[in-house]
Amino acid sequence: MPGELIFLVDDDDAVRMSLNALLETADYRTTTFRSGTEFLDFPDLGLGACVLLDVKMPGLDGLEVQRCLKERGETLPVIFLTGHGDIAMAVQALRAGAVDFLEKPVSRERLLESVARAVDIDRSVRQDREEQSEIRARLQGLTKRERQVLERLVAGRTNKFVARELEISARTIEVYRRNVMTKMGAASLSHLVRMTLLAGIDPVGDATP
Numbered sequence: 001m002p003g004e005l006i007f008l009v010d011d012d013d014a015v016r017m018s019l020n021a022l023l024e025t026a027d028y029r030t031t032t033f034r035s036g037t038e039f040l041d042f043p044d045l046g047l048g049a050c051v052l053l054d055v056k057m058p059g060l061d062g063l064e065v066q067r068c069l070k071e072r073g074e075t076l077p078v079i080f081l082t083g084h085g086d087i088a089m090a091v092q093a094l095r096a097g098a099v100d101f102l103e104k105p106v107s108r109e110r111l112l113e114s115v116a117r118a119v120d121i122d123r124s125v126r127q128d129r130e131e132q133s134e135i136r137a138r139l140q141g142l143t144k145r146e147r148q149v150l151e152r153l154v155a156g157r158t159n160k161f162v163a164r165e166l167e168i169s170a171r172t173i174e175v176y177r178r179n180v181m182t183k184m185g186a187a188s189l190s191h192l193v194r195m196t197l198l199a200g201i202d203p204v205g206d207a208t209p
Helices: 013-025 036-040 062-072 087-095 108-140 144-153 159-166 170-184 189-198
Strands: 005-009 029-033 050-054 078-082 100-103
Touching: 005 013, 005 036, 013 029, 013 108, 029 036, 036 050, 036 062, 050 062, 050 108, 062 078, 062 087, 078 087, 078 108, 087 100, 100 108, 108 170, 108 189, 144 159, 144 170, 144 189, 159 170, 170 189
Parallel strands: 005 029, 005 050, 050 078, 078 100
Antiparallel strands: none
């Protein structure tokens, strides 16, 4: 089975060839680019598991490319490579979310360790996105009243409080609560809370139960 796709962005042909060969020996797939602009023009950045990005390049430098990715909402993990030790630049890159900042020449072990970490991050982000999509689909299956009950339960309100607020009986609230748990596939209230937080749902108000 083909390995994860790694993007290589470096204006140095020799560096690209060397990194490409190294990654292929570790069973990764690669796509290479000579500039940040060429990389940003690639139509399928979402296929990549991470990008190895040179800092000093003609045109857009690595930090500018990183900023463009962020502005586009891309979550592709970034590993910076530089031939110039620059602590201030490394701090800036890491604060902006880079996985690592490696100085050339980098050892095979160090590079593959960083790539493996970036791939794990990408896998986790993709899993979260898939889970968010599934949760939102389940939310669409709730009735209006069930959604009202859910929003109040995850805000920490008791059945009795919710019943009073929605002007229905506590017994009816319990029925709605069971329906919500079943439709959402939640094993417990804490599980339901985690699911709604992941889906970006804000609890209703801040009233005390």
